[in-house]
Amino acid sequence: MDFDITFTPEQERFRARVRSWLDAHAPKDFPDLADPVLLTEADYLKQRRLGRELGDEGWLYPTYPREYGGGGLSPPEALVIEQELDRLGFTLPPYYDSGGKLGAASIMVWGAEEQKARFLPPILKGRVRTWQLLTEPEAGSDLANVKTTAIRDGDAYLVNGQKIFVGSAHGADQSWMIVNTDPGGRRHQNLSWFIVPMDLPGVSWAPMDLLFAGNERGAASGLKQTVYFDNVRLPAFNLIGGENNGWKVAGTHLELEHGLMQTSLGRNQLMERVFRLCKERLRRGRPLASNPRTRDLLADMHVDAQIGRLFHLRNYWLQSTGRPISYEGPQAYLHMKRAALRTSKALHKILGPYALTTDPHWRLEDGHLETQQRGSIVAQHPGGTVEIQKVIMARALGVGRAAAGKPDGQG
Ligand SMILES: Cc1cc2nc3c(=O)[nH]c(=O)nc-3n(C[C@H](O)[C@H](O)[C@H](O)COP(=O)(O)OP(=O)(O)OC[C@H]3O[C@@H](n4cnc5c(N)ncnc54)[C@H](O)[C@@H]3O)c2cc1C
Incomplete structure (x- = not known):
């Protein structure tokens, strides 16, 4: 069975248009930072400029109605834009805009017409963060x-x-x-x-x-x-x-935040780095991957990554076809959070203390693997903790408290 998304010839023509547009507009030589804290103001401003230019095309928030500054495009066309940005190392939006993503969706549902007209265009066209x-x-x-x-x-x-x-x-x-x-x-x-x-x-x-x-x-x-x-x-x-x-509005915000905002259908850059490292880096003259225990751990990591991808793929399908969603967002998010911890443990086993160092002499994959060690712990919290994802799933599955269905926990 092929789980990959297929695109129509028309959508592939759209991809070609997006690709050549991005070749002309995306910043060149953008740094591949391990830690986003290191993003310079100059590079942040490049992200914002790309956001505005995408906004002018209607490609920053592609599926929103054109009258509010979106692109009026279909979910597959939005995915094409996301994939083409991902190819160049950018996300959609190309800068951190979680309030824009969640706020815009909530305003679409709960805002009065004059509020939509005032507040949506600046977000959807990338004029504000x-x-x-x-x-x-x-x-x-x-x-x-x-x-x-x-x-x-x-x-x-x-x-x-x-x-x-x-x-x-x-x-x-x-x-x-x-x-x-x-x-x-x-x-x-x-x-x-x-x-x-x-x-x-x-x-x-x-x-x-x-x-x-x-x-x-x-x-x-x-x-x-x-x-x-x-x-x-x-x-x-x-x-x-x-x-x-506000608690009703929170229902809209939190349903999206609990696992439906992170599409994660692009490349898994962490896995790419780890597999490359284990194939290329030698220990006692042999690649790390020649060790059977390492291969075992790599297989576990690969399985975790694929399960995560398939959860997100299913959620993308549910959302883009307008099907009902209950526990699926928190399920994907819970898996992501737990898998991040399992991956960091496995990396620690494979690389030993090198996985933890920022010493430029030893640090691996330009510090991305050390960053993952810290990031996986912190990732247990945003968007609602692991326990909160379980609480929401239990309610959606009908095995929670009597207050089933009420949103709780956030990030
Ligand atoms: C990297 C990062 C980014 C973030 N970004 C944002 C942001 O942009 N905007 C924003 O508003 N917030 C943000 N947050 C905050 C995040 O939403 C909170 O950290 C999260 O909701 C948990 O709240 P808390 O830290 O107060 O922990 P607490 O709520 O105090 O929880 C402490 C512990 O108790 C457990 N617990 C709590 N209640 C229950 C329960 N009912 N059942 C079982 N266990 C429970 C939790 O799982 C956790 O382990 C971010 C946090 C991080 C780490």
């Missing part, structure tokens, strides 16, 4: 416990509080944020979502010094921030989905 602000010191897995308040004051809301583990390096133009709009109100019925311009007086942020905040593809983030809100006056127009209706 958006962070997603959910987590707080007392609200991680328990998202409904957010303490940042937004209290109505005339034609605005007064916002106070802080968000942690959010954002990325190189700042953002706006954020997509969940807050508490009724501090004395009932749990789940006191939450609301806003688009927040980051240049409003009283908004500030500072980087967090963490073990690692990106992933093998460098797309996750690059650096996490704490964002502070000190008496910020936020226009009431920016409230999306209605006051105290």
